[in-house]
Amino acid sequence: MNIGIITVRDLDYHPNGRLSQSAAEKGHRAVLIHPYEVWPKIGEEGLGYEGRPDLRSMDVIMPRQGATIGESSLTLLHHLSRMGIPLVNDFDAVRITRSQIMTLQALAIEKIPVPDTLFVNSRKGFFKAIPLTGGYPVVVKQVSGRQGAGIQLVENRNQANAMLAKDIDLRTGILLQRFIPTVGRQDLRIFVVGGRAAGAMEIQPENGDFRANFHLTRKSRPRKVTPMLEKIALDAARVTGLDIAGIDLIVDRHDDIYVIEVNYSPGFKGLEKATGLDIAGCMIDCAIAKAKCTGRKVEG
Numbered sequence: 001m002n003i004g005i006i007t008v009r010d011l012d013y014h015p016n017g018r019l020s021q022s023a024a025e026k027g028h029r030a031v032l033i034h035p036y037e038v039w040p041k042i043g044e045e046g047l048g049y050e051g052r053p054d055l056r057s058m059d060v061i062m063p064r065q066g067a068t069i070g071e072s073s074l075t076l077l078h079h080l081s082r083m084g085i086p087l088v089n090d091f092d093a094v095r096i097t098r099s100q101i102m103t104l105q106a107l108a109i110e111k112i113p114v115p116d117t118l119f120v121n122s123r124k125g126f127f128k129a130i131p132l133t134g135g136y137p138v139v140v141k142q143v144s145g146r147q148g149a150g151i152q153l154v155e156n157r158n159q160a161n162a163m164l165a166k167d168i169d170l171r172t173g174i175l176l177q178r179f180i181p182t183v184g185r186q187d188l189r190i191f192v193v194g195g196r197a198a199g200a201m202e203i204q205p206e207n208g209d210f211r212a213n214f215h216l217t218r219k220s221r222p223r224k225v226t227p228m229l230e231k232i233a234l235d236a237a238r239v240t241g242l243d244i245a246g247i248d249l250i251v252d253r254h255d256d257i258y259v260i261e262v263n264y265s266p267g268f269k270g271l272e273k274a275t276g277l278d279i280a281g282c283m284i285d286c287a288i289a290k291a292k293c294t295g296r297k298v299e300g
């Protein structure tokens with residue numbers, strides 16, 4: 001089968017390289033598709049596209065642009081989804097999970113535990129929200145961030161003013177979240193593929209930082225998960241509609257569990273390194289299974 005990977009990166013990028021290698025090992029072919037090379041076409045015949053004729057031969061497509069995916073790439077996914085092309089993950093799930101706030105909305109309504117959060121889009125709202133989310137220090141998050149880049153700890157009013165002067169886009173809004181102290185805390189990433197936990201790892205923040213992202217620390221270790229953690233991770237993937245998901249969780253010092261983030265195109269370099277598991281292989285199997293159960297070829 002042919003598996004399209006929508007990405008702006010090349011084969012040197014770990015996930016792209018591993019997915020291509022794994023597809024080949026299983027007798028399939030992965031094809032990188034740059035989103036700016038495909039132009040959705042709307043006409044008398046309905047929906048089609050120009051730019052990449054090879055898209056016609058794709059059996060399934062994996063969107064892999066991360067939370068910073070822009071409106072035009074999202075529109076492309078909508079187009080492909082409407083054409084009936086199997087997507088792993090599908091348009092609705094990507095649309096929800098590229099936004100930190102829409103993700104939390106989808107989780108909380110299903111009683112999946114998340115940290116107290118307020119979404120504000122004004123300066124006044126920002127300062128009103130601070131005591132309502134536990135007071136300083138408070139975690140401030142951009143709606144779409146990745147690899148720890150869109151998140152900061154604001155410790156006092158001066159820092160809040162400095163942040164508001166440069167980092168806030170009131171048209172997009174911003175999240176204020178209760179800070180979970182690092183003492184006695186565990187940060188976990190559970191990788192969910194096709195409704196089961198394919199692997200899990202623990203990441204510790206660097207000294208002095210509160211963010212545990214593999215991208216920042218480069219250190220991870222394998223982690224056995226309890227049935228409760230596994231259930232929460234599987235539920236988080238299910239309610240956001242993801243076939244493939246990287247679920248970030250925190251277990252605080254009182255053993256309370258919170259889902260922090262749900263990633264629709266998670267990296268897996270740290271996880272494969274820590275566990276020795278073939279995560280790329282699981283993802284390819286999942287994509288092939290979805291292509292088979294949808295059972296159609298792309299028409300251009």
Ligand SMILES: Nc1ncnc2c1ncn2[C@@H]1O[C@H](COP(=O)(O)OP(=O)(O)O)[C@@H](O)[C@H]1O
Nearest residue numbers: 139145146147148149177178179180211212261
């Ligand atoms: N409310 C919070 N309290 C304490 N630490 C947090 C909180 N939210 C996030 N973090 C830390 O910051 C990291 C990055 O946050 P996350 O929301 O996953 O954004 P990103 O998309 O940048 O990974 C998390 O893995 C966690 O270690």
Ligand SMILES: [Mg+2]
Nearest residue numbers: 147148248261
């Ligand atoms: Mg994260």
